[in-house]
Amino acid sequence: MDRRDFLKKCVMVVAGASIPLSALTLVDPRKVLAANPDIQWAFLVDTNKCVGCGFCVKACKTENDIPFDANVTRTWVERYVYTKDDRRYVDSPKGALNGFTESRIDLGKGEFKEIDPKNVGKAFFVPKLCNHCTTPPCTQVCPVGATYKTDDGVVLVDRKWCIGCGYCIMACPYAARFFHPVLKVADKCTFCYHRLSKGLQSACVNACPFGARRMGNIHDPNDPITQIIMNERVGVLKDEFGTKPQAFYIGLAQEVR
Amino acid sequence: MKSHVWRPLYVVIALVVGLLVFRFFYVPHDFSSGKRGFMYSFHRMSNEAEWKQQPAKYGTTGRERMHEYCSACHGAVVKVRSENLHGIIPCEDCHGPAMNHPEAPEKLNIDRSRELCLRCHTNLPYTTSERKRIPGIDPKGHNPGEQCVKCHNPHNPKLEDMK
Numbered sequence: 001m002d003r004r005d006f007l008k009k010c011v012m013v014v015a016g017a018s019i020p021l022s023a024l025t026l027v028d029p030r031k032v033l034a035a036n037p038d039i040q041w042a043f044l045v046d047t048n049k050c051v052g053c054g055f056c057v058k059a060c061k062t063e064n065d066i067p068f069d070a071n072v073t074r075t076w077v078e079r080y081v082y083t084k085d086d087r088r089y090v091d092s093p094k095g096a097l098n099g100f101t102e103s104r105i106d107l108g109k110g111e112f113k114e115i116d117p118k119n120v121g122k123a124f125f126v127p128k129l130c131n132h133c134t135t136p137p138c139t140q141v142c143p144v145g146a147t148y149k150t151d152d153g154v155v156l157v158d159r160k161w162c163i164g165c166g167y168c169i170m171a172c173p174y175a176a177r178f179f180h181p182v183l184k185v186a187d188k189c190t191f192c193y194h195r196l197s198k199g200l201q202s203a204c205v206n207a208c209p210f211g212a213r214r215m216g217n218i219h220d221p222n223d224p225i226t227q228i229i230m231n232e233r234v235g236v237l238k239d240e241f242g243t244k245p246q247a248f249y250i251g252l253a254q255e256v257r
Numbered sequence: 258m259k260s261h262v263w264r265p266l267y268v269v270i271a272l273v274v275g276l277l278v279f280r281f282f283y284v285p286h287d288f289s290s291g292k293r294g295f296m297y298s299f300h301r302m303s304n305e306a307e308w309k310q311q312p313a314k315y316g317t318t319g320r321e322r323m324h325e326y327c328s329a330c331h332g333a334v335v336k337v338r339s340e341n342l343h344g345i346i347p348c349e350d351c352h353g354p355a356m357n358h359p360e361a362p363e364k365l366n367i368d369r370s371r372e373l374c375l376r377c378h379t380n381l382p383y384t385t386s387e388r389k390r391i392p393g394i395d396p397k398g399h400n401p402g403e404q405c406v407k408c409h410n411p412h413n414p415k416l417e418d419m420k
Contacts, residue, residue: 051388053376055350062354063314081383099376101396117382124386139297148300151291158304194311206319209346210387 039152041191042218043247044225044234045127047256049212052077052125054099059207061097063192072178073097074189075129075204080255081105082121088255089113100125126256127213129204130155130176130189131237131245138168138177138188147186153218153246154191162186173241191215218246314354318347330359338412351411371396374405 001009060075061068076095082088091106105113132155139147139155146162149155157168162185169177169186180187192202200206205213216225228234228250235252236245249256287302316326327348328335338344349355351373353366380393405411409419 049387051377051386051391055376059315059350098372099379100381101372101375101379103379103381120382120384122385123381123383125388136297145288145299145301148291148298148304149293150298150305151293156300156304156308158301160304160307161301190308192313193305193308195313195315197309198313200313200315200317201319203315206315206317207347207350208319209350211320 038219039217040219041132041153041196041246042216042225042229043129043132043191044214044216044228045247045249046212046214047124047126047249047251047253049210050077050125050127051210052079052096052100053209054096055207055209056127056204056213057095057097059203060189063195063203064190066187067181068097070181071095072181072187074176074178074187075127078126078128078256079105079123080126080253081115081123083115083119084121085119089115090255096125124251124253126249126252127204128174128176128237129247130172130191131174131243131247132189132191134244134246135242137171137173137241137243141167141171143167150193154193154196155188156190156193157186157188159183159185173238173243174245312356314356315349316354316356316358318349318355320345320347323347326355334412341413341415343411343414369404369406371402371404374409374411378405 054077057073057075057077060066061073064074066072066074071094073095076092077100078090078092079096079100080088080090089105089107091108093100093106103115103117105115107113132149132153134149134153136149136155139149142148143165144161144163146158147155147168148158164179164184164186166179166186169179172188177186177188179185192200192204195202202215205215214225216223218226218229220226221230229248232250234248234250236248237252238245238257285301285303288300289302290300291298318324318326324335324339324344328339335348351368353362353368355362355365358365375396377388377391378393380395381388383389400408
């Protein structure tokens with residue numbers, strides 16, 4: 001054995017001895033995924049099923065301690081009425097906390113518009129909530145780092161750190177944020193993060209009798225919600241803003257924004 | 258060495274150092290970014306756990322497992338209800354949040370108001386909406402001011418079975 005061979009074999013022995021046994025076991029991707037699940041929460045709204053009962057708004061306000069009387073809400077339902085002479089009306093009195101119990105349209109500032117039932121062309125209801133955007137403008141503008149997107153795709157507000165400046169409320173293109181009148185911080189839909197982490201459905205999904213609201217993990221291809229989003233015709237709100245919303249709508253009309 | 262250039266510079270350096278020291282003690286140490294980076298998720302990491310610890314109020318009476326939890330004790334009522342038109346409505350929508358019922362709250366606060374029924378049963382002239390499938394009344398003409406549950410049984414709302 002010459003010196004070259006000796007050195008070669010030395011290197012081989014050292015390299016072989018330095019490989020730990022664990023490196024030789026095969027990795028099962030399903031086991032790895034189960035230990036660190038790749039979750040991206042997404043919301044699916046079926047506007048065809050909504051009747052505007054407002055149970056979702058009531059449940060949300062109860063679950064998350066949002067004052068009932070204050071005109072703020074994390075989720076709300078909008079009513080769209082198109083008349084046969086091509087006028088369009090939208091309203092959401094109190095965010096539909098008590099549903100829509102009158103046929104007249106709330107124009108705001110105490111004004112109402114009664115529409116002749118014979119003149120109503122089409123009408124429908126659209127539930128709205130925070131879209132939990134993939135690139136949320138609200139978290140970018142926060143000057144103190146009090147609002148953020150979690151790894152599982154939920155946009156949250158740090159109530160202890162928020163200074164209540166209101167930048168994020170102005171930055172949201174969907175008007176999904178509001179100023180909490182009691183806690184004096186910015187507040188918004190959390191997808192009921194406390195319920196999700198306990199394995200429960202969010203309060204509004206739980207309360208909807210018609211199945212108009214659903215929620216799922218968009219990174220799981222076998223999730224029924226993901227199946228619908230991938231295979232059926234769904235839309236998002238204000239796509240042109242580039243916020244990549246994670247709330248998808250079935251039966252979205254052009255006027256709904 | 259005295260210099261009109263160096264002396265204000267010391268003041269600036271002292272201010273910067275002071276600011277950094279203040280920041281070190283004031284800003285929580287678990288401030289960092291998740292996998293989404295600084296722009297979207299620079300935050301206090303412990304806040305995620307704070308949100309998760311919030312108590313839940315509503316149980317699971319929604320569409321997925323709606324009749325399971327309540328029928329364990331109230332089986333007879335739930336059976337009547339689930340066979341009827343109102344079977345799609347989660348119990349908690351009218352009976353109130355029941356996460357830790359029957360411990361706390363011991364008794365649920367049932368909403369028997371007329372307004373609750375009118376959420377769905379106000380007649381709106383929207384023939385193209387899903388609302389058209391639900392029978393509706395004119396709230397101003399149909400026994401105004403009365404509670405609906407005085408005549409109608411919410412667990413079995415069929416008109417032919419009305420008491």
